Amino acid sequence: MKDPRGVLDSLPRVGASGSLGLSYGFTTAVPRILAEDTRIALTVAAAWALEEARSDLGDPFLRVLHHMIMLWRSAPRSPNEVTRVTLTSEDLQGAFPHMRARIIRLVPEYFSREPLLSASYSKQQDGTWTMDVPRDVRRYEHATDLLGYVSEACRQVHRVLQEADRELFAGHPTPTPPLDAVLHLSASRTALLTWLWHEKHEQAPGGPMPKVLGVLLDDDLSADQGVRFTEDEIDRASAYLEQHGLIKGAGTLDQRAGPSLAEVTAAGEDCVENYNGDVSAYIRRKDNGTVTFHIATNNGNIAANSTAFTQNAVTQGAFDPAQVLAAVSLIQQLTPALTPDAGEQQELLTQVSKLQTVAAAPVPDRVVVRRIADGVLSSIRGRAHSPDVQRLALEAVEQGIQNL
Numbered sequence: 001m002k003d004p005r006g007v008l009d010s011l012p013r014v015g016a017s018g019s020l021g022l023s024y025g026f027t028t029a030v031p032r033i034l035a036e037d038t039r040i041a042l043t044v045a046a047a048w049a050l051e052e053a054r055s056d057l058g059d060p061f062l063r064v065l066h067h068m069i070m071l072w073r074s075a076p077r078s079p080n081e082v083t084r085v086t087l088t089s090e091d092l093q094g095a096f097p098h099m100r101a102r103i104i105r106l107v108p109e110y111f112s113r114e115p116l117l118s119a120s121y122s123k124q125q126d127g128t129w130t131m132d133v134p135r136d137v138r139r140y141e142h143a144t145d146l147l148g149y150v151s152e153a154c155r156q157v158h159r160v161l162q163e164a165d166r167e168l169f170a171g172h173p174t175p176t177p178p179l180d181a182v183l184h185l186s187a188s189r190t191a192l193l194t195w196l197w198h199e200k201h202e203q204a205p206g207g208p209m210p211k212v213l214g215v216l217l218d219d220d221l222s223a224d225q226g227v228r229f230t231e232d233e234i235d236r237a238s239a240y241l242e243q244h245g246l247i248k249g250a251g252t253l254d255q256r257a258g259p260s261l262a263e264v265t266a267a268g269e270d271c272v273e274n275y276n277g278d279v280s281a282y283i284r285r286k287d288n289g290t291v292t293f294h295i296a297t298n299n300g301n302i303a304a305n306s307t308a309f310t311q312n313a314v315t316q317g318a319f320d321p322a323q324v325l326a327a328v329s330l331i332q333q334l335t336p337a338l339t340p341d342a343g344e345q346q347e348l349l350t351q352v353s354k355l356q357t358v359a360a361a362p363v364p365d366r367v368v369v370r371r372i373a374d375g376v377l378s379s380i381r382g383r384a385h386s387p388d389v390q391r392l393a394l395e396a397v398e399q400g401i402q403n404l
Contacts, residue, residue: 005034012337012386015157024115024157026388043113045153048146049388058146060103061110065149067095068137073201085133107131115153116160138198139220142276147392154333159220179227180353186360187224188237190277193246195221196264197272209250209261212238238262244283246271280360281322319366319403324359324373327396328352331376334393338383348383351376373401 008030015023023029026046031038042050047058068087075085089104096104108121108131116139121131139156143149195215203210213231216222222229229237238258241247246268249259264272271282331338331352335345355372358364380393 005030008040012389014154014333014337015161022115022157022160024153028113041109041113044110044146045150048150054146056103057110060099060107062143062146062149063096063099064092064107064110065137065140065143067092068133069141071133072135072138077202077204086130087133088130089128101127105129115157142273151330151333155329158333162226179225182357182360184224184227184229185233185237186278186280188229188233189240189279191215191221191224191229192234192237193241193264193268193279194272194277196247196262197269197277200264200269209263212258212260212262241268241279244279246279246282275322276326278322278325280362281320281325284321284362319364320400321359321364321369324369324397324400325356327393327400328356328359330396331380331393334389337386337389338380338393339385344383348376348379351379370401373397 008027011026013023013025024043024045026043026049028041028043030040042053042057044058044061047053047061068085071085071087075083077083089107092104092107093099093101105127108119108123108129111131111134112118116136117134119132119134121129123129136156140149140152143152192212192215195218196210196212199210199214213234215234216229216231235256235258238247238249238260240258242249242259242262244267245265247259247262248265250261267282271277271279275282275285332349335348335352338348339345351372355369355376358368358372377394377397380390380397384390
């Protein structure tokens with residue numbers, strides 16, 4: 001290539017710009033000086049974009065990632081020492097006997113290229129290795145496919161950079177957008193339910209119920225839109241979750257609406273594992289309101305309250321608002337890569353916020369969802385700064401509204 005830096009810089013990347021700071025893209029970070037022996041390696045994100053990289057990189061990585069998560073879940077806990085989990089190449093070969101030895105030798109390098117997953121490891125001359133399993137693998141437990149993993153990796157990059165900004169500008173107040181009270185309320189329920197899910201899977205069976213206010217001590221789940229939840233907000237979330245059978249409490253204290261001690265129920269686990277903790281979407285799935293039949297093609301008789309008739313109709317799948325909300329979350333993460341212009345970013349985020357609001361309604365208006373989604377699609381098509389990221393965003397929205 002005549003211009004290797006130009007090619008590398010043209011690839012989409014989220015996070016810090018330049019060679020300094022945390023970022024994530026299809027390759028490892030590009031150094032300030034490119035020499036003939038400079039090595040640029042592909043990340044797991046590249047395996048999502050390149051079909052030929054999935055069998056050797058993407059699919060093995062996901063299998064090992066979830067094996068590591070399982071190791072953390074089953075690791076013994078001690079109040080007197082820091083929990084440490086290690087993995088060896090021999091143990092991994094035993095867990096995946098059909099995984100090629102060449103792939104297993106590369107596992108530590110694969111993880112060293114991913115956000116927050118780099119860990120210390122030692123390698124022997126024969127290719128065997130011992131690696132510390134990073135604690136942060138648990139952040140990716142809901143990433144069951146490549147798209148889910150890449151989306152979560154982008155979100156973690158933004159989270160770390162936002163925390164760094166808060167520390168950097170501590171004591172120097174900056175203007176913040178007004179708090180969306182509805183989203184904040186919904187986020188408190190999701191945060192508490194997700195935290196209780198983690199507590200259930202990390203403690204031994206039969207252990208005491210955790211205190212619901214313990215979620216306020218979790219740096220990842222104790223805030224939304226840059227604002228920390230209050231004890232009253234978590235209390236109201238606790239009452240709501242118990243009312244809908246997502247958690248089981250052990251009584252309430254004076255002046256409290258919800259249980260002070262609680263554990264997640266089977267329904268709550270289903271909400272976290274299959275609906276990403278979106279309580280509203282989980283509850284809406286049981287909505288059995290008025291049924292409307294849209295008959296696109298009719299080749300027979302349509303009879304009401306009759307038993308002997310023939311009806312042929314073309315039907316479509318059920319609309320799932322959770323898919324729209326997942327697309328909204330992804331676009332919010334990808335916006336910086338879609339356009340470098342701050343004004344265009346804000347315009348797109350405003351549209352996406354409107355889409356999120358209408359899709360999260362108790363009974364979403366399909367016509368309104370479709371109209372706003374079409375506007376979002378139009379805006380994304382006009383943001384051609386990164387074609388691959390643009391394609392990812394378009395596919396996410398189109399998949400979310402395909403049954404409207």
